[in-house]
Amino acid sequence: MKGDNQEKLISYLLNAHSFVDSSSLAKHLDVSTKTIYRLVKRINNFYKEPLIISEKGKGYRIDDREYIEQHEIGQFHQNDLLSPIERRNMITKELLLISPKTISLFNIFERYYISESVLNTDEKKIEEMLKQFNLKLERKKRHLSIKGAESNIRHALLELIGEGKLANLSAYNGMDQTEDRDSHFVQEQINTIENYKGIIIPYPYNVNIFSHLYILIMRFRKRGVINGDKNRETQEIMKLKNEYQSFYRMSDMVIGNIEKYLHTQLPQNERIYLFEYLISSRFETQNIQNNEEDMKYSKDVIDITNALIKGASHELNHSFKNADLEQQLLKHVKPMLNRIEHGLIVKNTLIGQIKIEYPLVFKVISNISEQISEHYSIKKINQDEIGFLTLYFAKELERNPVKIRTLITCTTGIGTSELLKTKIDRNVPEIEIVDVKSSFDLTQEDLKMIDLIISTVHIPNVEAIPLVVISAMFNKNDQIKLRKMIEMIGDINE
Numbered sequence: 333m334k335g336d337n338q339e340k341l342i343s344y345l346l347n348a349h350s351f352v353d354s355s356s357l358a359k360h361l362d363v364s365t366k367t368i369y370r371l372v373k374r375i376n377n378f379y380k381e382p383l384i385i386s387e388k389g390k391g392y393r394i395d396d397r398e399y400i401e402q403h404e405i406g407q408f409h410q411n412d413l414l415s416p417i418e419r420r421n422m423i424t425k426e427l428l429l430i431s432p433k434t435i436s437l438f439n440i441f442e443r444y445y446i447s448e449s450v451l452n453t454d455e456k457k458i459e460e461m462l463k464q465f466n467l468k469l470e471r472k473k474r475h476l477s478i479k480g481a482e483s484n485i486r487h488a489l490l491e492l493i494g495e496g497k498l499a500n501l502s503a504y505n506g507m508d509q510t511e512d513r514d515s516h517f518v519q520e521q522i523n524t525i526e527n528y529k530g531i532i533i534p535y536p537y538n539v540n541i542f543s544h545l546y547i548l549i550m551r552f553r554k555r556g557v558i559n560g561d562k563n564r565e566t567q568e569i570m571k572l573k574n575e576y577q578s579f580y581r582m583s584d585m586v587i588g589n590i591e592k593y594l595h596t597q598l599p600q601n602e603r604i605y606l607f608e609y610l611i612s613s614r615f616e617t618q619n620i621q622n623n624e625e626d627m628k629y630s631k632d633v634i635d636i637t638n639a640l641i642k643g644a645s646h647e648l649n650h651s652f653k654n655a656d657l658e659q660q661l662l663k664h665v666k667p668m669l670n671r672i673e674h675g676l677i678v679k680n681t682l683i684g685q686i687k688i689e690y691p692l693v694f695k696v697i698s699n700i701s702e703q704i705s706e707h708y709s710i711k712k713i714n715q716d717e718i719g720f721l722t723l724y725f726a727k728e729l730e731r732n733p734v735k736i737r738t739l740i741t742c743t744t745g746i747g748t749s750e751l752l753k754t755k756i757d758r759n760v761p762e763i764e765i766v767d768v769k770s771s772f773d774l775t776q777e778d779l780k781m782i783d784l785i786i787s788t789v790h791i792p793n794v795e796a797i798p799l800v801v802i803s804a805m806f807n808k809n810d811q812i813k814l815r816k817m818i819e820m821i822g823d824i825n826e
Contacts, residue, residue: 341372416457422444424492428488429489487677491677517593522545524582529582561601569604643703664720740752741770749769
């Protein structure tokens with residue numbers, strides 16, 4: 333049902349919790365207000381009752397009750413109600429699962445109730461989407477198939493299935509009790525990995541490993557043993573196997589379990605695939621010995637972590653130099669570099685919300701990540717990874733928020749100024765009072781690194797710095813006036 337802009341619109345309104353005017357929505361989605369009107373109409377057409385409520389003079393908001401009700405009953409899971417995007421994704425997933433086998437055009441027409449001209453349009457869109465994974469859509473003798481490297485096919489499947497959707501694969505792969513049995517078996521393998529070294533695989537890495545193993549089993553059931561894929565045991569992999577011996581033993585053990593489960597012998601590449609996922613995941617350790625092993629960081633890991641902290645501290649005007657954040661980032665950056673090197677993707681299902689909630693932090697980390705990629709000659713850090721990094725800094729900012737550096741000026745004497753300072757300190761924790769000065773003695777030097785001026789009189793020639801004029805007694809109206817100014821400064825900073 334929902335294209336990218338429709339999903340963004342719904343996500344934005346869900347986070348707004350009140351009416352949002354069309355101009356604000358248009359600015360956020362980078363479209364016209366007419367497009368907003370059309371998007372709202374298109375979304376509402378898919379629901380029995382309008383999902384998005386509009387009121388003249390107020391704008392739009394989500395009907396929370398309708399949203400929850402319709403998503404609980406799964407209104408859009410039937411093929412005849414699929415949007416073009418959902419239909420194309422379903423067709424692509426099925427072709428990926430059986431690749432390089434083919435599906436007849438007649439089968440697609442019958443299943444999705446579409447004409448040949450509609451399918452022709454779908455094929456062009458699917459071809460475009462597959463390019464990012466270096467895969468090709470082929471049409472021969474009224475049949476469609478997807479061709480490409482096995483690793484690319486699995487990356488595409490992981491991208492399309494997404495977190496939380498594995499349970500719904502039966503909607504298109506025709507499995508029932510077998511699928512449920514496979515799911516339980518894969519979960520047992522996750523438990524085996526965790527028990528082997530006394531580790532916990534946290535979210536989203538547990539989902540990523542689960543998805544990889546589940547897709548392996550699905551591909552086998554649909555396609556059989558996949559041979560002929562390029563040998564992945566390179567010199568670099570052999571070096572990593574020596575460095576991470578216990579991880580390779582885990583990989584060998586789990587793939588051996590899958591071979592017994594499927595009553596077949598799998599290619600050696602399957603052990604390498606899983607090994608790459610394991611060394612690219614973050615683990616929480618349950619004993620000191622394992623913790624010491626995880627704390628061995630290369631120079632690049634340490635340097636990149638320091639570059640992130642230094643760059644964020646400078647750009648966000650906040651000191652992120654603390655041991656706890658540094659350790660958390662080191663533990664994240666180490667497997668992140670392995671993921672980037674081996675082209676592994678960890679889906680960040682919160683990426684849309686992260687961009688909305690922390691736009692400035694996300695932008696800053698994006699810029700720093702780009703500089704890091706260039707400086708250390710590593711592949712581009714994707715948005716999913718940038719989103720994960722953003723959360724570390726956003727959490728730190730919320731735990732220790734940046735205070736507004738404030739200067740207090742007064743004409744009635746230093747005693748009154750100090751009384752005013754005490755009252756503001758007690759009532760307004762968001763600001764940091766840097767200094768108290770007489771308005772007669774104020775110089776440009778005093779205004780450096782100041783975010784706000786609080787004064788009992790108007791001060792000329794300070795247009796570049798927000799100024800709020802209040803009484804020396806700091807009464808209720810003064811407090812309201814100062815609060816509004818703080819909110820305005822916060823909006824500007826975002």
